[in-house]
Amino acid sequence: MRIALAGNPNSGKTTLFNAITGKIEYVGNWPGVTIARKEGDVKKALNKGGSKIRVIDLPGAYSLSPFTTEENITSEFVKNENPDVIINIIDVTNLSRSLFFTTQLLELGIPLVIALNKSDLLKKKGIVVNSLVLEKQLGCPVMETASTTGSGLLELIEQAKIVYGKTQSAPFTGYSKSASGQAADDKLKHERFAFVNQLVKEVEMRKVASSKQTIQDTADRIIANKILGIPIFGAIIYLVFSLSQTYLGPLFADYLVGWIDTLYDYTEGLMGAEVSPVLSSLLLDGIIGGVGAVMGFLPLIMVLFFLLALLEDSGYMARVAVVMDRYLKKVGLSGKSIIPMVIGTGCAIPGVMATRTIRDERQRRTTAMLTPFMPCGAKLPVIALFAGVFFSDAAWVGTSMYFVAILVIVVGALIVQRITNEGPSKSYFIMELPDYRLPSLKRALISMMSRAQAFIIRAATIILVCNAAVHIMQTFTWSFQVVEPGMENSSILASISSPFALLFIPLGFGVWQLAAAAIAGFIAKENVIGALAVVYGLTNFIDTEEFELVAGAGDVASVMGLTSVAALAYLMFNLFTPPCFAAIGAMNAEMDSKRWLWAGIGFQLGVGYTLAYFVYQFGTLITTGSLGAGVIPGLAGIAAFFSIIAYLIRRNDQKLRHDLKEAV
Amino acid sequence: MELTVAHNICKNNLSGTREESVKQNLNLTGVEINYPYKIKEIDTEDDNMKEFLFALGCYEGEKATVISILAENYVINVKDARYSINEELAKAILV
Structure with a gap:
């Protein structure tokens, strides 16, 4: 059985994934930490006597229409790879937005279990959610969980086992495949949100409106302040x-x-004199x-x-x-x-x-x-x-x-x-x-x-x-x-x-x-x-x-x-030259362009060399009153680097002017 | 900026036009803090961004509240979440 975890960014999917699989995938309290799917098996303590359950953690998404590449991964997976069950993780303090995605997921026909996550925050925020009504209206099990403390996880897995193999019906009935085109899509979207808004009205009670200023907002104004930030x-x-x-x-x-x-x-003593x-x-x-x-x-x-x-x-x-x-x-x-x-x-x-x-x-x-x-x-x-x-x-x-x-x-x-x-x-x-x-x-x-x-x-x-x-x-x-x-x-x-050491003489560390x-x-x-x-x-x-x-x-x-x-020059050189080969490999994959890759490596080399050169030469001038060794050859190299940059900038400026003229 | 708004209001009053606020171009950069405004339109040619904002519940008819202004960013409340948006995006949300 394969379970996919899907939900809005920062709803706690990876924390929940780690809690149910015992893995230690990277988590962070901001949206967009997970950028690729992660897989693991439900750990024994939560899956008593059951057969193996595979869990797939997906990047967060706000809807099934992908906006960025990592949202695309999520959308593609739930649509094309037929998971047996979807666990939809919802930040329970933000039902009004999260349920939009939920209604889309419910239309896939795949059995769905909702995890109302972060339920430990409800009391603090003065929110009451009636999960029984939600369950009835959506037609799928709704479980309260808190992945940071682990509460509700056992029940969540049990529910996933129960719905396994069943079919899922969609509660949002405005859905009609007959109409198509932009206008129909627009109408559908609006109806969907209207459905969600009505639902939230029925199941959620807030003592304080979320638009009221909180102490968090005051903290933001200090921490992200224009001057103090x-x-x-x-x-x-x-x-x-x-x-x-x-x-x-x-x-x-x-x-x-x-x-x-x-x-x-x-070890020295162990080897003795014979080795x-x-x-x-x-x-x-x-x-x-x-x-x-x-x-x-x-x-x-x-x-x-x-x-x-x-x-x-x-x-x-x-x-x-x-x-x-x-x-x-x-x-x-x-x-x-x-x-x-x-x-x-x-x-x-x-x-x-x-x-x-x-x-x-x-x-x-x-x-x-x-x-x-x-x-x-x-x-x-x-x-x-x-x-x-x-x-x-x-x-x-x-x-x-x-x-x-x-x-x-x-x-x-x-x-x-x-x-x-x-x-x-x-x-x-x-x-x-x-x-x-x-x-x-x-x-x-x-x-x-x-x-x-x-x-x-x-x-x-x-x-x-x-x-x-x-x-x-x-x-x-x-x-x-x-x-x-x-x-x-x-x-x-x-x-x-x-030979490389010769190149480093102008940087102050020309020894092999x-x-x-x-x-x-x-x-x-x-x-x-x-x-x-x-x-x-x-x-x-x-x-x-x-x-x-x-x-x-x-x-x-x-x-x-x-x-x-x-x-200091040597340190700068090591820090600001191209990274290790593995990181260059990652650059290659994400840039998806050999031109960008080589330009990037060339740029990194140039930056490392230039920084080290100026740190060494100026530093030596300040501390000893005279310039260091190899001033002229080093300067020539840096001048070459800068002229290439200047040439490329001028070329682009000309292109822009040309484009502008054509546009006029 | 205030002058421009005042000027537009005068102009609108004189000509007695109906779509007053659209012509005034009141957007999230010019509104009162802590006051929920009804969104009139998302004024951008970037359809993907429009679609994305929709999924967040930020579309015509819904409410948006400016919580604070930090340098060139605006903290806004839409549905039950806080977002930080830049000035360009704040200008695209007409209220």
């Missing part, structure tokens, strides 16, 4: 960062690093050292994800979209573009996929191109390391990287708009504002654990393999001889990365070790840390003696031989 956002991000990177994170990281050290020593030094070095410095360096940052990332999950659950993210809309509109994006970017702080891949909720093709592609600039979970250890080693105030660096990212995105969007602008057009923005709520610690913990698990799996697979490869390439020469001490430049790794780490970062950004640990022979970056990140910062900095300015 951005500073509040900044303060919250700063708080998240200082907690995860300066206070709580390092506290936990300390224990973990201690264990990794113990493992290192234990060949090449092999033992591969295992100890390449694998345990490299992976350990990345793993050491796990606690920082877990604290960060925990805090971000709390924020997402609170309803604040939708307000961020509102605050950002006015700025993003000016650069040709929509406020909705902020959602992929927020998701991109976890990982760029789901972030890029979330661009599906944007209707306009140009805006969607631009957002997919710019979303990877947002520092993702894999880039965090890189930020944390450099912030800790080269700057004393880690939270300040982390927070500013987010704002640099936003700035890069805004400027990037402006450039893309100037290149691809198709003339003046209206841009509408509409977003449902979910209620604020007290975030659930349990949900945040679950979200944190699932992201931590993904981090560990990556560290144990792709990062481990890459670090081993880096270590092997560093140990051997092209003739497969072990590199002699003092002859490090003859290794395979050095000879591959040296740093070039190798940056290149490894294209496979996965955590590799930057792992590879640095391997090439510089460092075992961990977090001090075990004191409760702080990289207390021996001076040592690490001196080993790398970088000034603070060059380190």
